[in-house]
Amino acid sequence: MNPKPDTKVQLTEEKETLLATLYGRAVDSRAKKPILGDTTAADTVRRLDYDFGKLRMGPGDAAGVALRARQLDVWTARFLAAHDEATVVHLGCGLDTRVHRLAPGPGVRWYDVDYPEVMELRATLYPEYAERAGYATIASSVTDPAWPARLPADRPAMIVAEGLLMYLTEEDGTTLLRRLMAHVPGGELAFDAFSRFAIRTQWLNRVVVNAGATLHWGTDAAGVVALSPELEIVENISALEIPGIEKLPTAYRTAARLTALLPGVRDMARMYRCRF
Template sequence: MHRWQPELGLIQETLLLTLYARALDATQPSPILGDTLSADLADKIDYDFPRLKVKPNLIATTALRAKKLDDVVRAYTTAHPGCVVLDLGCGLDTRMSRCDPPPSVDWYDIDFPEVVNLRSECLPGPSHLVGADLTTSGWLAAIPGDRPAMIVAEGLLPFMPGDSFQTMTRELAGHFPSGELALNGYTRFAAWAMKYHPTIKALGIKAAQGFDDPREPESWGAGLELIEEQILTRAPEVDRFPQPLRALTRLTARSTALSRQGARILRYRF
């Protein structure tokens, strides 16, 4: 069996972390996401995954946030079958396969050029691949701007320096006539604390971007309006978390302030 040997920078290497977490979830007796395609893909990549020190809480929260973002995408593409979907910082995510959008949807997977090159080799599919540094401008020229857009940014916010995420959001909202933006929102503390997490520390990455108030993006000048904040500690899928993580998560769910330091899904319309 051929095995791919990815040659990636530190930031790009985080795609292997989330891939491995989804793969491990798929092997659980009661998986949350059940992404068997990610499990198959991880088996075909020549990489020392154990060095990432992925713990049960990361497996569970990664799978849960992916599942909730998938639900948002499915709902939007069902309501807008002529839309475009942008998966920003897509890595080796299999979201298009999981969501199975209508054939009339144009799906764009966007990441660094070296990432999309790897993706085209080991995860071919019907999506349009766009190689771009999202902190720069100009890459949107490759994407039609005359249709509604569903924009997903999973795990992207903490790794974009300065105000580049806000700038990108303004450009996206200005490019399309309407749409939604869905992301997993990190508080400032959660983003700061990421660099001390064993998995992130193992890669040598320092993450720092986040915001506390879910309505803060409404002030970015992008015309965003908050639709929903999902506190994932209160999701029914927590019943599938392993113990003692399940009990701890249920305890945390009693406090909105504490729950926001974990995983939450934010949806905005523009």
């Protein structure tokens, strides 16, 4: 018999959307052949007093969440394999357990950044993370100009943003990324982004609508490159063509293959790995 949820959740607007990605990872972990296999996500969902049923997260939706998370895991792990004394900055970390999944070595400094109320919830759910060597949390809006000063300025950095940048304004998002790139000697930037078309049609995005959130920033490869003359896109992948998409249930896989033939739809959500 499962225990009753013991942690009340009180998040609003864009903060509430982190529960959808958490639930997607949980649903994936219960699949016969999970993509990410984040069992901690399933344990966390059981502990939260929240109506996850209203998210209407199907197996295909969950697989999409897991594929995105896994791709960012792959890119981050690859960077850490080449830089054993790096900094990882996980922007808008929500309730993600990437630091646990990747288990970085002792030379890595890892910073999870999110709003104070989100970090308070993380501390309740994952108290053991506070004991992890090299791990720190920063309770702040990512757009606050003060917090980046807490990051090491003499190490290569992997900056990761998952399901975040589209909720920022273009001015706030570009200022944030430029500020971080200027603070460190170099590194990589990995994130997912929506197109301008996706922003205009956000009323179709069930997660955003249910949370009462608003999407702001839509961009493309040209907009990404414009962030800095020193920025180079190394990988640029449509969310409909992400490695592992063949593992989706047949109906979702077929729909992804067909919609990927439409350029406007194919480019609505893309993932970027950049070097600077």
